Amino acid sequence: MAKRVVGVDSSTQSCKVLVVDAENGTIIRSANATHPKGTEVDPAEWLKALEKSLEAVGGIDDCHALAIGGQQHGMVCLDYSGQVIRPALLWNDTRSAQAANDLVNELGAGDDQAGADAFVQATGSIPVPSFTITKLRWLADNEPENAKKIAAICLPHDWLTWQLQGAKSLADLVTDRSDASGTGYFDSATNEYRYDLLALALRISEDEAKKIQLPKVLGPNDEAGKVCDKYTRAEIVLGPGCGDNAAAALGLGLEPLQASISLGTSGVICAVFEEPLNRHEGLMAGFADATGNWLALTCTLNCAQILDYTRELLQVDYQEFDRLVSQAELGANGLGLTPFYAGERTPNLPSATASWWGLNTENRKPENYARAALESLGYLLRYSLEVMAKTGNQISSALLIGGSAKSKALQEIFPNLLNCHLDLPTPGEYVALGAAKQAAWVLTSELPTWKLEVASLNAPANDDIYQESYGHWVKQAIG
């Protein structure tokens, strides 16, 4: 029997587990379990969902390796006994907006532009409230008694890998370049932590920062120990795991300069590069990927939930939502949506709110609400494509993945809304598949080349009309 590997996606909304044939990537079994809602979560809830999924998938005793892809940036602080100090603050928690501004300003000694440039040079990205470093500053300022207890800091996927190892010693904590690169205190060009930046965040000296245990950064297919006997009777090696977006890129087998657009809780556009991304301006993040390369990335705080909230408002299911969209015209007869329910990251408007606009006696119909919601998501991502283009990364084609990519209406109109050629891989869990691919790489020492089935969506056309409609949306929603 061919060897089997396990891929885990511990994402914002749920935990997904795939048992996969290590030779050809065929999915043998799958299961999932939901996570609690909110932007602050007790990590024990992720472990509960993982344990539930491992049980629902029929156990993993027939498997040989396992790796975890996880939501990026979440701040998990541990005390000397390995206990979680407070619930993790997630990537979509915006309470550290002021902390982000302060850190940039302080690194630039009062000059914001100098601070932003210095952060990009040191870490690849300008910190926004999603990044771990800003959450640590928030903690130092708002919960100093908790900040003082910190003995180790890790990310969601690091903590779960540690739990599967048996969580014995803080010194066993491991991570990989991709997730470390989203902390705001890791340089993926040299693969070293920047303790000076960690010290800046926590308002401590660099010597004190060096006493904090940060996860050891493993290479892309290094072994991270074994799954402990609480979870299996078999010998299962652990991969280092990775950030969920790097896992998706690995699952898709993205080659350098290839791009993907992921429509999950976050709306993520990313592309693989062979050089460090530490010389750019603006909201694009220069992360590392899970193969030794780099990942240019933009991320929105609002994505699938723009559509979920509108379906809830209209009280319709996925099919009916799609049918309504198809009944409305471009522009939704003047009805529009500013979709910043959760604040926003791209554009960087952490305190923004959502609003419907342009309502009149004629257009207040379900089909226009549905269409306006979908257009607002499309245009929000078109804005992200512009952010990428401004840094020289013009993306004209991409692979479309994530839960919302299953919408037929979205598949129909997104190439035009984004003015981008979109290819649709067979709907699937590409983060979990990427994690499984990493597990197979650790097991066999060879990066698998599993086949990907892809269908092309309609080519974009008539962009003048969409550009005008986008311009109107930008004026109303962003100003």
Ligand SMILES: Nc1ncnc2c1ncn2[C@@H]1O[C@H](COP(=O)(O)OP(=O)(O)O)[C@@H](O)[C@H]1O
């Ligand atoms: N059949 C479907 N049609 C359209 N959207 C769907 C469908 N199934 C799930 N979704 C959307 O997928 C979203 C979750 O996407 P997912 O990529 O799993 O998110 P995450 O990885 O952030 O947890 C849900 O919020 C839901 O709106």
Ligand SMILES: O=C(CO)[C@@H](O)[C@H](O)COP(=O)(O)O
């Ligand atoms: O913050 C980012 C990327 O920088 C998000 O993409 C998180 O990694 C959460 O991802 P999903 O749960 O939406 O997949």
